[in-house]
Amino acid sequence: MSNVPVELKYTKDHEWVRVMDDGNLMVGITEHAQDLLGDMVFIETPEAGGKFEPGQEVAVVESVKAASDVYCPVAGEIIEGNEALADAPETVNSEPFEGGWLFKLKPDDASSIDDLMDADAYQELLASEEH
């Protein structure tokens, strides 16, 4: 069973969201997601300033066998994309919840993350997808 940190929020598309000290959000893909995709070869992260609605495509993670869109978890404006991934896409595999974050987002509404799953709910989702 893959690691699911309790302090994070999750989406059904296997993304995680961390609320940072300044109230902004950090977003990445879960350990489970990177495991499914396999070795990352290229990560396309967004530029600062873009505004996105939930479900809109923000980033692309590309492995040898798949290229997958990463969706915006909640409405907001991009503050920063993780440019370090351009030269080290494997970070998403090695530390998905830390150095492998994809982008930072200023949410339009701080409470919007309440709609996301907590760790327990995400664990259940993973268990259900096993079958």
Next chain:
Amino acid sequence: MPFIPHTEKEVKEMLDAIGVSSIEDLFDEIPPELKAVSIDAVPSTQSEMDVSRLMMERAEEDGRQLSFIGAGAYEHHIPAAVWELTTRGEFYTAYTPYQAEASQGTLQLLYEYQTMMSRLNGLDVSNASLYDGASGLAEAVLMAVRANRKSKSKKILMPKTVHPHYRKTVEAIVNKQDIKLEILDYDATGGHLSPEQLPQSPGDFAALVIPQPNFFGVMEDVDMLTDWAHSHGALVIAVVNPIALALLQPPGEWGENGADIACGEGQPLGIPLSSGGPYYGFMCCKQALVRQMPGRIIGKTLDMDGKPGYTLTLQAREQHIRRSKATSNICTNQGLMITASTIHMAILGAHGLEEAAATSNENTNTLIDKLTALPGVEKVFERPVFHEAVLKFDTPLKDVLRALNAQNLIGGYSLEDEYPELDNALLVCATETKTQADIDTYVNHLERILSKQETVKCPVSPKI
């Protein structure tokens, strides 16, 4: 039975193994009312001997003419070794190299091809071919719209000096995706895109297409055009002739920063004219755009023992993985054609291509000089040309061409349909395959035909 190896005994054994009594039983999941099929309009089977005779007669009918047409497909000498090797079964009957370890021949050859094309074009990377030059330009347009993040518009500036069939093909392929092609006129004196034809305030546009040489054979001011497009935040798509590139400044070196994408028709590099195909489209680009490039791409890597090898790479962009979000729907490409081109380029080398290019240029200039020395024939555009030029006749061109055809000679490509503003204008081409005697044959026939027309004063259809 042609190409079916089964003996009756084997068929029986196989049916027994399956547990059915006849081959027809194997189609029992098809609704019976759909199976009442007749294909009687298809002729009956014929022996290889009979079909050979038929095909020889038909090929004979098409015959061999002395041809001075270019217009996007060019007759060049192809060393015999090129197609001897290309049609070896190991190249001819393999498929896309999905199993890399069992396809190193094709894969290494494609890697060599990519290297040759990126060097010819002066750009970082090349793909492993698209269908032809025209559809390749359509893919380049789609790629530029994807790649130009600065531009919000889906507007492409397309000079009228781009091959008219290319423009039509691009239109047919991209018009379902809200891409607008804005046509730029040409300079009536030079036959090129001069600063006067460039829009004063072009607004936001994704890319400018620059042909070199252009459809009229004329050389464009590529440095000026490239810098102009870049100064407006647009990308530059070069449409180039690969034989010309042996001599001409490569797209990657145009202007301050070079063209971003180069594409064109690969046919001049060892592919027979064949009534229009199969040819192939080549495409090169700057490294930064490689993930937006459509088509197969081969990369070098290492095997488990650290030995170098070649494999399909960046496949996640392609339709079989990315499906509706792929860079293009292209799957099958023109692999065998670039096999021929790679061998052709290896045998000729840069010197061989330079010679073919230079001789084509010389022959065309000789042809123009001799034809325009005849009364009633003039060169239309002033600027220097590569291996084609537009000539203007003061008599009805159609009749002249038909009279030439009657002498088994094809005089060139008439521009009357595509460029009605150019009256009785003919695009002519003389590649390195034309001897001085060939050129004189053309000149002599034309001289005689024109002199007759002058005396008759009204167009009379010659009997063919």
Next chain:
Amino acid sequence: MLIFEQSKAGRKDGPGKRKKKQGSAIPKNFLRKQSAGLPEVSELQAVRHYTRLSQKNFSIDTHFYPLGSCTMKYNPRACNSLAMLPGFLNRHPLSPDMFGQGVMACLYELQEMLKEVTGMNAVSLTPAAGAQGEFAGMAMIRAYHDAQGDTARTEVLVPDAAHGTNPASAVMCGYTVREIPTSSNGDVDVDELKKVVGPQTAGLMLTNPSTVGVFDRNIQEISSTVHKAGGLLYYDGANLNAILGKVRPGDMGFDVIHMNLHKTFSTPHGGGGPGAGPVGVSERLTPFLPVPMVAHDGDEYRWLTEKDCPQTIGRLSAFMGNTGVLLRAYVYARLLGKEGMIRVSEYSTLNANYMMAEMKKKGFDLAYPDRRATHEFIVTMKRQAKELGTNTMDFAKRLLDYGFHAPTTYFPLLIPECLLIEPTETEDKDTLDAFIDTMEKILKEAQENPEQLKDAPHTLPVRRLDDVRAARELDLAWKAE
């Protein structure tokens, strides 16, 4: 060794002095500053190099090549030599019709034959490959709806088992794509189809026989469901080989079809192409066919262009498409004739069903054990992957060691750990038996010595290649050290 590494500066000049040709009439500012840097090798070096490279390939001429969905059948040599007669090769695409009656007669007759075997009203040969045929087909569907003023149809339905080209082609025509699930018996889930079909449906793209190797038994119901909703039916002809002369897409109710001549009509695959993807249409789509086509007026053949077909979706390439490929297909069709065409579907189906039955007996799991195979079938290695830790790719790579090209792996995506096996009609029983025996042998190796598989291939010019490295450290063109 690369051809570049055999290059030596000055080899092309030879021992004497070379007369330099510069293209003197071209002003200097247009010229390149340095030579293009192509290899300088002798003709013998080039011939030897590319002959040796060719020997590193598996091909139909050298190996059994049961690559599912690709129809790797024998490519008769006559098709090649007759299409490469000088009269055909030297004809310029824009040369007058009077100098092209031979080639145009062949193309016209091919149009007519393809109409007959598919049951369609008209055929255009111009698309250069299956994917371009798909684009043309979807563009015609769009043109048809637009001509009716029916612009609300924005969605195209595609089964989840479809080739990736289907959704990609629909998107190129400005459509959004909605996937339809495949039911557990391999047929399209008709209930799901009925739920999603509606006034927004432009059409359905269907491969029948499908990519999972079965003939969809509900085709008539599917067809009427889509038609009733005002949508059109697109037939992906990738698997036409399985039904040639047996069932016709036109009779199944399809409005538009593309054929892959490099599959069903045995033109060469050429290491990735060229193919040819002619399209056939029902009467209502005929005005929209791509140009050029060939017409026969009295005694003469002539090209049909934009002038003759004002509603055409246009041109898909500069000239006629892959004419040389079309000529090969024409020769093949004449050699087979109507009798031979029917045998294509019969014996390809016999071979596939025989292999399927035998592999089942040897302990392999079939994806659809209760169904007839068409000309191909699917084995799933899910159980072996779980129990033995050897996956489909390991089996595929080990097959190479034994001199068989691997079947298609991991396609269609909806069946885990799958091998899509298509023997074609031109393989004899002994070859099929040898393949089956080898699969059994590899299964045994997987049980006894799985490393043999995981490290495979062992006997090829290279061992398993590092795809991750290839994509991360892109090396797409050779540079001198």
